[in-house]
Amino acid sequence: MTTGIEVRIPGHLWGRLWEEVRRPGPREPVVFGLVSHAQTLNRTLLLVRDVIVPPTTAFVESKAHGAKWTGAYNISLLNEALERGLGILIFHYHSGTAQVRMSEDDKTSARQLLSAFQMVAPGRPHGSVVLGDCSAGGLILVPGTSRISKNFRLRFFSDEMTTFPILAANAADLLSHQSQPLLEGKVTRSKLANLVVAVVGLSGGGTQVARHLACQGVGELIGIDAQRVTRDNLLATGEFGWLDILLRRRKTSVVRSQVWWINRHVRFTAVNAFVPEPPTIAALKRADLIVGCVNNLNARADLQEIAWRYCIPYVDVGLGLYPLNPNDELSEIGAISGNLFVALPGGACLWCTGFLSDEKIQLEAGGDRSYLRTKLARSRQNSAAYVASFNGVLASLAASDVLQLSLDYASTIAVRKQFDALSGAVSEVVVKKNPHCPKCSSVLAAGDPLWQ
Amino acid sequence: MTTDIIERLTTELKDNYEGAVTAKDGGVTLVLLPEVHFPPGCEPASAAALVAFDPSKAKPDFYLKVIPAVRGTQPQHGNALVAGENWYTFSYNLGWTEEHTADQFVGGMLRRFA
Numbered sequence: 001m002t003t004g005i006e007v008r009i010p011g012h013l014w015g016r017l018w019e020e021v022r023r024p025g026p027r028e029p030v031v032f033g034l035v036s037h038a039q040t041l042n043r044t045l046l047l048v049r050d051v052i053v054p055p056t057t058a059f060v061e062s063k064a065h066g067a068k069w070t071g072a073y074n075i076s077l078l079n080e081a082l083e084r085g086l087g088i089l090i091f092h093y094h095s096g097t098a099q100v101r102m103s104e105d106d107k108t109s110a111r112q113l114l115s116a117f118q119m120v121a122p123g124r125p126h127g128s129v130v131l132g133d134c135s136a137g138g139l140i141l142v143p144g145t146s147r148i149s150k151n152f153r154l155r156f157f158s159d160e161m162t163t164f165p166i167l168a169a170n171a172a173d174l175l176s177h178q179s180q181p182l183l184e185g186k187v188t189r190s191k192l193a194n195l196v197v198a199v200v201g202l203s204g205g206g207t208q209v210a211r212h213l214a215c216q217g218v219g220e221l222i223g224i225d226a227q228r229v230t231r232d233n234l235l236a237t238g239e240f241g242w243l244d245i246l247l248r249r250r251k252t253s254v255v256r257s258q259v260w261w262i263n264r265h266v267r268f269t270a271v272n273a274f275v276p277e278p279p280t281i282a283a284l285k286r287a288d289l290i291v292g293c294v295n296n297l298n299a300r301a302d303l304q305e306i307a308w309r310y311c312i313p314y315v316d317v318g319l320g321l322y323p324l325n326p327n328d329e330l331s332e333i334g335a336i337s338g339n340l341f342v343a344l345p346g347g348a349c350l351w352c353t354g355f356l357s358d359e360k361i362q363l364e365a366g367g368d369r370s371y372l373r374t375k376l377a378r379s380r381q382n383s384a385a386y387v388a389s390f391n392g393v394l395a396s397l398a399a400s401d402v403l404q405l406s407l408d409y410a411s412t413i414a415v416r417k418q419f420d421a422l423s424g425a426v427s428e429v430v431v432k433k434n435p436h437c438p439k440c441s442s443v444l445a446a447g448d449p450l451w452q
Numbered sequence: 453m454t455t456d457i458i459e460r461l462t463t464e465l466k467d468n469y470e471g472a473v474t475a476k477d478g479g480v481t482l483v484l485l486p487e488v489h490f491p492p493g494c495e496p497a498s499a500a501a502l503v504a505f506d507p508s509k510a511k512p513d514f515y516l517k518v519i520p521a522v523r524g525t526q527p528q529h530g531n532a533l534v535a536g537e538n539w540y541t542f543s544y545n546l547g548w549t550e551e552h553t554a555d556q557f558v559g560g561m562l563r564r565f566a
Contacts, residue, residue, distance in 0.1 A: 038536070085476055276533040285536075302533045309536050442478025449475035449535045451484060 005140050005152035007046045007089070007129065008311035009033070010346030010445055012433070014156040020053050021093035021131055027059060030067045033089035034081055036447030037125050037142070038310055040286040044142050046125050046152075047311050047445035049086055052077070066092070066105055074113075078120050085450045087124030088117050093131045099165070100132030107139065114141040114148060123450045129154065136164040157344045159412045161313055161405045167191060181409040188407060189217065193265075195406050198222040198287035200275060200303060202251040204236030204391035205293035205317045205398070210255050211239060212399030214262040218406075221259055222283045224271040225251040237388050275299045281306065289405065291315045291398055297356060297364045304343065304350045308443045311345040315401050317394045319421075321385055336387075338394045338419030342401050345444065348415055352434035390421045397426065453512075457550050458505040461512070464554040465503060477535040481505040488558060491566040494520035502539055503558065511548055514561045515539035522565050 009017065013033075020031045032052040038045045054073060062068035081088050090113065094100045102110065110128035117126040118141055129138035136154040141147075154164045167190045169177070177187035195218045199206045202225040213221055229244040229251055244254050252270035259268045273279040275294065284290055284306045292303040292314060300316060307314035319338040323331035343349050350356040397417060404410055414428040433440070458481050466472045471486040481504070488501040499518035506513065519529045519540045529542040544564040548557050 274531070276531055276538045278538050281533075281536065281538060305533055306536065442480075446477060446536075449477050449482060451473040451475045 004042070005044050005046065005125075005142065005149055007035075007048065007127070007136075007140075007152060007154045008345070008445070009048045009154070009156040010311055011157040011159075011344055012346040013048055013051045014158060014346065016053075017048075017051050017091060018131070020051075021091050022095075027062075028067045028092055030054065030069070031091045032077060033091060034084060034086040035089050035125060035127075036086055036445060036450075038285065038447040040310075041282060042286060044125070045310060045447065046087070046089065046127065046140065047447045048089065049084075049445040049447075052080075066103070066109070068109075074116075078117065081117075081124070082121055085124070085452075087121060087126045089126070090128040091131060092129075096132060097134045098132070099135045100130050100137045102128070102130050102137055102139065106130065110139045111148060114139065115146075117141075118143075118146075123452060127152075134164070134166060155311075157311070157313070157346050159344070160408050161344070162408070167194070181407045182403075191406055192217045193219045195289065196220040196222065196287050197289045197291060197402060198224060198284050199291045199293065200224045200280070200284075200299070201293035201295070202255050203227075203233055203293065203295075204319070204387060205395050206291070207237045207239035207251070207255055207258070208392050208395030209291050209293060209317070209398050209402075211258060211262060212395065213402065214259040214266050216399065216403055217263055218266060218402075220267040220269060222269045222271060222287060223252045223255045224273065224275070224280050224283060226272050226274045226277075227251055229254060235386050235388060236391055238392075276302045276306070284312070285310055287312055289313050289315065289402055291317065291402065293317045293395075293398075297361050300350060301356050301361055304356065305439070305443055307343060308345065308349060308439065309446045311445055313345065313405055314341075314343040315398050316341040316343065316350065317398045319387060319390055319394060319419075321387070333422075336390060336421035338390060338421060340394055340397050340401070340417040340419070342405075342413055342415050344405075344413075344415075346433075348431045348433040349437065349440055349444075351439040352437040353416070353431045390419070393419055393421075393426070453505060453507055453509065453550060455507065458507065461503075461505065461554040461557075465558070468555050469558075475535065479507060482535060485558070488516075488562060490520045490562060494522055494565050496520055501558065502534060503554070504534060510550075511546075512554075512557060513541075514558070515541055520565055527565065 017031055021029050023029050033048040034050040035046045035048050058069045058073035060068050060070055114126045123143055125142045127140035129136055139148045139150055140152050156162055169187050173186045176185050197213055197218050199210050202223050228248050229240045233240050239258055252272055256268045256270055259266050271279050271283045290307050290312055317340055322335045324334040325331040404413055416429040416431045417426055418429050419426050462474055462483055465483045469485045473484050475482045483503045485501040487498045489498045499516050502515040504513040519526055529540045532539050532541045546560045548560055
């Protein structure tokens with residue numbers, strides 16, 4: 001198992017950071033990032049929580065290459081980092097599409113600063129990163145070691161997910177991929193083969209998402225579901241059969257077999273646990289993308305929190321059948337509505353849009369008995385309904401979004417899509433990030449807590 | 453709960469529980485107690501606990517790593533995701549106010565298993 005370091009920058013911070021490090025001025029611009037971190041099974045994640053643009057008064061004249069700032073500014077920066085329990089990343093920019101490297105001056109000053117930062121704030125990582133147009137370089141010092149590492153990945157989010165370094169390939173392969181990213185080629189295959197996708201909930205939606213991802217050839221598929229196949233599942237997806245029920249097979253076992261039949265190069269990892277049990281959390285933390293196909297708001301809230309805390313894109317899928325009269329078990333169907341939400345770190349989350357709220361979660365947990373009756377009636381209807389094809393539409397949309405995020409074949413991605421199964425239409429619902437969303441401000445890029 | 457009260461309660465917990473550590477998560481102050489002891493008759497006899505102080509709430513939240521079996525039966529409980537970790541939560545209406553001590557809060561919550 002390889003270990004590595006990855007810097008992740010949420011979208012709302014990336015835009016500002018990218019603009020500020022390239023701002024023309026009398027000296028090389030420098031921007032500071034305050035970072036938390038998290039440990040996964042195979043990686044240390046550095047999660048940029050805030051970006052600080054130093055004032056011009058912070059800088060002093062320097063004969064050497066690059067910018068130089070005052071000791072007083074260093075102290076105030078360290079104080080803020082300590083106060084917030086975060087580390088410091090220093091960002092600057094070198095133009096050009098070639099692989100960027102730090103200059104000798106940069107390296108010398110970085111080594112001095114990082115050691116000093118670690119002495120004052122040893123619990124969090126520190127680093128100096130040079131950003132290029134298509135690459136990143138630099139030095140990172142993680143907690144618990146004095147060895148400075150120059151090997152790391154950098155991932156940032158905007159309307160898409162971009163990871164540096166871009167996979168090694170010759171110019172012809174890269175050009176071919178840029179013009180035709182959906183055609184099977186060396187770069188496309190490598191990008192997908194390097195992807196770890198967690199699918200949570202292997203019933204109507206999740207099983208069909210898994211089939212698509214296997215077909216796409218993702219490197220690892222983590223299937224998370226604690227349940228065994230039951231009769232109800234046969235109407236929700238075509239991926240299970242009568243023998244699976246007879247043999248009381250676990251859903252993860254069935255999906256493992258399906259994935260192997262489709263593409264034996266896809267590694268399938270089964271997690272037979274619920275959200276948020278420890279094996280589920282450990283598996284989700286190391287995923288590049290999470291696809292949630294769960295049937296309750298509590299699990300959605302947990303998935304959203306994990307995705308935000310560790311800066312992982314979260315694709316949420318859900319289908320509901322809504323009777324005209326919720327209190328009448330024989331009521332006609334009023335709507336069959338599917339939702340697909342793509343939450344990219346730094347963009348709108350399920351809380352921003354009101355899809356999740358404390359009130360709704362409390363109601364689901366049993367605060368309101370009349371709501372529960374409605375929910376029970378609805379669940380009875382759901383369990384008896386033929387919804388496999390509707391789930392299939394949503395699963396296809398979710399798998400397409402995973403493909404789009406990994407191959408970047410379109411310039412934008414619809415954050416929320418709504419599927420009206422009665423008309424068969426899929427439409428985009430325009431959503432905006434809530435700048436006052438309490439979940440975004442408290443959880444996004446929070447990483448693991450710093451115990452002291 | 454004001455910042456001053458949270459600070460007082462946090463200090464009390466750190467003084468009274470060996471190895472207690474704190475962390476900030478968003479606006480919430482967390483105190484991890486490596487070992488709290490359940491009343492006699494519980495299995496296991498002790499477990500780690502987490503006390504979460506949210507300034508917007510009148511009382512702290514209390515979580516356990518393990519829900520003990522009391523005379524062979526495990527009381528009803530739920531899962532909660534706190535600061536990226538799985539903890540167990542249980543319902544118990546403790547009459548605790550800010551005038552009480554942190555130790556009284558933890559001791560009171562553990563009486564649920566007496």
